[in-house]
Amino acid sequence: MGRMTVNLCGQHLDNPVIPASGTFGFGYEFAEWYDINILGTFSFKGTTREPRFCNPTPRIAECPAGMINAVGLQNPGVKQVITEELPKLSRVFHKKVMANVSGFSLDDYVYTCEQLDREDAVGWLEVNISCPNVHGGGMAFGTDPEAAASVTAAVKKVTRKPVIMKLSPNVTDITAIARACENAGADAVSLINTLQGMRIDLRTRRPVLANIMGGVSGPAVFPVALRMVWQVSHAVQIPVIGMGGISTSEDVLEMMMAGASAVEIGAANLVDPMACKRIIEGLPEVMDRYGIKTLDELKGVS
């Protein structure tokens, strides 16, 4: 095992770098830029029971050191993901992939997870209870401990794969949600999803995004994400996947020192298609610089 190897719910990752859902499609777009088998794994585009087109455009705005998106879980639906996207992915990616699942009711989550549980290519289920861009679902499940626990428990009943609950930062106390997921049987939590934000166009005097509000990501949110990862990793025993604004190898180490077992990288992929490759390749040198022999020794040292 290499010095960058980490363990995520009993499965080894060659390194802790995981492109985040919604920024990496179903992988094959990035396989045109580099060999994506160098990744720890990646979390594929948030998948729902039925196909979704989602929010009107503009769906993208910019902010200092970041961006705001209001895509709203566009995806072809779980059936097509299994019959078309996963076979296409299998030609370019030979590791287990993380399946990202979203829903609008308990039934939705259960159905989609049941379907994906049967797929050998899927190593983990990441259950998104934190999308800020859909109405009547998504984040509604992630802002109340009881609702978060009910999704966790329902999904755990239909899968033997590790269940990772993806948490929203748009709450008063994220540790309460994390603990509720842990108590309901979650194998890990991942955080943070995007922070709600908006921009207004001075010329038109209207919100830039057709959806008015969206989710802020990018380096702007890194300190907030780091703080929440630190809080949650001190509040639960299960592994924490840290994400939010990571764009350098140094950020990866900082997030792991805050308690993350692995990290997800989102917005950075969109401005630099090679971001994850550069971060992975840069890790050994940065580890040397700070006297870090293995990433394993880092977890939660702070």
Next chain:
Amino acid sequence: MNEVILTIQDNSALTNQVYRMTLTGPVSQMHPGQFINIRLQDCFLRRPISVYDSEPGKVTIVYKRIGKGTEQMSHLTAGTSLNVLTGLGNGYDLSKAGDLPLLIGGGVGIPPLFLLAKTLRNMGKPVTAVLGFNTRSEIFAENAFKSLGCHVTVTTADGSAGKRGFVTDALPDAYSYFYTCGPMPMLKAVNTATATSGQFSFEERMGCGFGACMGCSCRTKDGTKRICREGPVFEKEAILWEE
């Protein structure tokens, strides 16, 4: 698709707000209608800009200074290096041009039509170009199209130059096929005013520009498409016009 470092050879104003930037470096010939995505200091997202002219080792863009990114671009000087994603988007399908292709451009929608005109002229086709502007002081590229040997008609909304009115007031009687790019109201008018089939190039706020984020999705008769990846050019028959 490639990520390359290009160097600014020239960056100069064509009008008050419209600039032409020529970049050199490891860039291959791009297809008419494709775009590049430029990384700028102090802007998190890249800026997607359509290609005005292209040859191996060199790419030229024409852009309007309109926001933070293009404002910054307008101040960049020769010798500056930029990180650029090249070869993005599908571009126009030249095989459908027929004997008498018509190019219809409005404002900063005109640039991608220049490389298209050049390519069609190199194929030996007579090219008609209808170029629309708001007013005389905003006119650019007219002479560039003329120097290719295109038959050029200019329109201005205020009648200060060329024919008064919109591009749709100046469409020729005879053409085999059309290619267009411009603001959405113009594209809708062109859709109604044209007699033949044709291709439209669209723009949208993009996150990545290479198909990853679904930020620029649109609905078509053939399903959901990404403007940055399956587009920006779509055939008339596939487009669903929204109210």
